[in-house]
Amino acid sequence: MDIFVQQILNGLVLxxxxxxxxxxxxxxxxxMGLINFAHGEVVMFGAMVTITVISAMxxxxxxxxxxxxxxxxxxxxxxxxMLLGFTIERVAYRPLRNxxxxxxxxxxxxxxxxxxxxxxxxxxxxxxxxPPILNHDTIDIFGATITQLQVLIVILCLVLxxxxxxxxxxxxxxxxxxxxxQNPGVAGLMGVNVNTIVSATFVMGSGLGAVAGVMVATNYxxxxxxxxxxxxxxxxxxxxxxxxxxxGGAVAGxxxxxxxxxxxxxxxxxxxxxxxxxxxxxxxxxxxLIVVLxxxxxGLLGEKIADRA
Amino acid sequence: xxxxxxxxxxxxSAIVLAVxxxxxxxxxxxxxxxxxxxxxxxxxxxxxLNIVVGFAGLLDLGFIxxxxxxxxxxxxxxxxxxxxxxxxxxxIPLGAGFAALFxxxxxxxxxxxxxxxxxxxxxxxxxxxRIFMNNLNAPIxxxxxxxxxxxxxxxxxxxxxxxxVTQIGSFTLNPVHLYYYMFLALTxxxxxxxxxxxxxxxxxxWVAMREDYIAASAMGLxxxxxxxxxxxxxxxSGGVAGGLFAAFQGFISPESFSLLESIxxxxxxxxxxxxxxxxxxxGAVVLTIAPEILRDVIGPLQMHTFGRMIVDPxxxxxxxxxxxxxxxxxxxxxxxxxxxxxQAEFDDAKKG
Numbered sequence: 001m002d003i004f005v006q007q008i009l010n011g012l013v014l015x016x017x018x019x020x021x022x023x024x025x026x027x028x029x030x031x032m033g034l035i036n037f038a039h040g041e042v043v044m045f046g047a048m049v050t051i052t053v054i055s056a057m058x059x060x061x062x063x064x065x066x067x068x069x070x071x072x073x074x075x076x077x078x079x080x081x082m083l084l085g086f087t088i089e090r091v092a093y094r095p096l097r098n099x100x101x102x103x104x105x106x107x108x109x110x111x112x113x114x115x116x117x118x119x120x121x122x123x124x125x126x127x128x129x130x131p132p133i134l135n136h137d138t139i140d141i142f143g144a145t146i147t148q149l150q151v152l153i154v155i156l157c158l159v160l161x162x163x164x165x166x167x168x169x170x171x172x173x174x175x176x177x178x179x180x181x182q183n184p185g186v187a188g189l190m191g192v193n194v195n196t197i198v199s200a201t202f203v204m205g206s207g208l209g210a211v212a213g214v215m216v217a218t219n220y221x222x223x224x225x226x227x228x229x230x231x232x233x234x235x236x237x238x239x240x241x242x243x244x245x246x247x248g249g250a251v252a253g254x255x256x257x258x259x260x261x262x263x264x265x266x267x268x269x270x271x272x273x274x275x276x277x278x279x280x281x282x283x284x285x286x287x288x289l290i291v292v293l294x295x296x297x298x299g300l301l302g303e304k305i306a307d308r309a
Numbered sequence: 310x311x312x313x314x315x316x317x318x319x320x321x322s323a324i325v326l327a328v329x330x331x332x333x334x335x336x337x338x339x340x341x342x343x344x345x346x347x348x349x350x351x352x353x354x355x356x357x358l359n360i361v362v363g364f365a366g367l368l369d370l371g372f373i374x375x376x377x378x379x380x381x382x383x384x385x386x387x388x389x390x391x392x393x394x395x396x397x398x399x400x401i402p403l404g405a406g407f408a409a410l411f412x413x414x415x416x417x418x419x420x421x422x423x424x425x426x427x428x429x430x431x432x433x434x435x436x437x438x439r440i441f442m443n444n445l446n447a448p449i450x451x452x453x454x455x456x457x458x459x460x461x462x463x464x465x466x467x468x469x470x471x472x473x474v475t476q477i478g479s480f481t482l483n484p485v486h487l488y489y490y491m492f493l494a495l496t497x498x499x500x501x502x503x504x505x506x507x508x509x510x511x512x513x514x515w516v517a518m519r520e521d522y523i524a525a526s527a528m529g530l531x532x533x534x535x536x537x538x539x540x541x542x543x544x545x546s547g548g549v550a551g552g553l554f555a556a557f558q559g560f561i562s563p564e565s566f567s568l569l570e571s572i573x574x575x576x577x578x579x580x581x582x583x584x585x586x587x588x589x590x591x592g593a594v595v596l597t598i599a600p601e602i603l604r605d606v607i608g609p610l611q612m613h614t615f616g617r618m619i620v621d622p623x624x625x626x627x628x629x630x631x632x633x634x635x636x637x638x639x640x641x642x643x644x645x646x647x648x649x650x651x652q653a654e655f656d657d658a659k660k661g
Binding site: 096098103112287290 | 642
């Protein structure tokens with residue numbers, strides 16, 4: 001029983017991070033109909049910049065409480081990632097907006113390679129440990145343990161997601177975003193500046209990605225130039241699982257994926273009589289995705305797209 | 310007159326292709342012949358993927374799985390790992406057949422999926438195959454896990470092995486040369502197969518499905534069958550290339566079949582010119598050779614200009630490669646050598 005609770009808690013932490021990254025994918029997809037393959041690299045840069053700023057502060061002899069240092073570092077990392085997201089859209093996607101659909105996919109992949117190599121140039125190929133400034137005290141819940149930090153991660157994720165939903169549903173900017181996603185041409189005629197909206201989408205998604213990157217780095221206590229790839233892939237899977245383009249779907253898909261993955265990793269050995277071990281963890285994400293899409297071809301919460309008459 | 314001209318071009322390219330490995334090994338060394346051999350393998354892979362993506366319009370991000378199936382079939386049935394040593398004329402067709410079967414296995418559940426949903430499922434499929442190859446060393450050792458399979462048999466028949474240096478008169482033939490001709494022969498076969506397919510009933514059915522599948526099924530096309538056929542035939546070519554890769558390399562491990570490889574093959578198809586056979590061939594050759602040229606140029610160039618290494622050459626190589634992908638796509642979104650039909654569609658879209 002306590003293993004079960006433990007795995008659910010682990011899955012919740014992992015899943016809320018996936019959800020935060022998935023929002024970045026799904027927002028861009030909703031508005032432009034394209035997979036932003038470079039989003040994982042934005043997440044990675046968020047983590048790397050944060051670690052660098054914290055190390056710089058420590059080296060300069062500034063010693064504040066751990067939380068305050070992370071917060072200051074985030075104030076640097078979030079704008080940096082927003083700028084990165086803005087640049088990615090300008091350089092790789094905007095010139096190709098009317099090009100065949102696969103062209104921006106290839107520039108995204110090219111850019112993703114470039115960003116990884118830039119990260120190697122700056123931070124090297126090795127794993128970078130997260131500075132030991134954070135409190136790792138634990139709380140017991142039903143016999144399972146969770147660190148205070150992880151509780152904070154989940155709460156922060158929920159707050160950010162609620163904030164994003166509020167922006168999209170209640171503000172003028174959000175209305176313009178929804179209009180653009182339905183029909184950019186008509187939105188333009190109604191006085192929406194489509195270019196600004198697209199940029200705003202990338203900037204917001206990248207900001208969330210930066211926060212998520214820091215969460216990943218604190219949760220695993222390390223960062224690496226290649227970390228964005230797998231986590232981005234999982235988050236994208238989550239977005240598709242929920243129904244890509246749908247914000248609620250990304251959140252649901254992310255959390256579901258996180259929980260399924262950690263439950264799977266915890267129980268796969270027992271389920272298969274020891275035939276498959278926890279090294280098959282990564283298979284779960286994809287297996288679940290395939291099964292869900294067989295029964296719901298446009299994701300859990302995705303709208304059914306009617307076939308053209 | 311035109312048929313004479315065609316014959317002339319054909320003969321000229323045949324002669325160039327026949328002497329190419331010797332010219333290259335004489336001037337640039339055998340390592341470059343090896344690169345050309347790999348370029349041929351990638352041409353086969355890209356042509357296979359082109360059937361799925363270019364002809365039928367189904368975005369596949371897990372194509373490398375079929376390459377892996379072909380390679381593992383060849384390696385398991387022709388290496389000391391199980392002690393089985395079947396000849397290549399059994400294992401390569403068997404690998405191709407298995408790959409085609411996997412193509413249908415993948416195709417069946419995803420028949421209803423469209424566009425990016427299909428892309429992510431194929432991606433997941435590719436990853437699942439790789440993870441299984443990586444972990445099927447316990448409890449029963451099938452794939453030997455991350456260590457991969459060593460000492461895979463070279464291609465050999467009637468006491469003649471492509472894996473050994475061979476003397477014909479005063480001519481010395483290295484394995485890279487011998488494999489070159491084998492790969493070339495099979496590449497030509499694949500090219501003939503796909504170009505015949507393209508202009509057949511099936512090829513036109515794929516185009517019809519790509520452009521408007523509802524109209525296509527209203528005209529009586531069986532969408533399910535032609536979709537599965539696209540997956541199976543694409544996979545077939547990937548499986549052949551995989552078997553050849555295993556024999557040529559003599560060693561395979563799951564590392565060779567990562568998602569990045571799938572993406573590279575897709576990039577070859579798109580950068581070359583989707584749906585256009587000469588374009589796809591060009592894309593595959595350019596994307597295989599360009600990184601190798603960069604490898605040869607960057608290090609010495611830095612030593613020459615700065616007297617020391619400023620940037621790690623491997624790092625600079627990938628950086629430039631990524632940049633080149635972006636720049637090429639931005640300048641020619643329709644691909645380097647698109648088909649006339651695609652070029653026309655593209656120009657229309659630009660006007661509209």
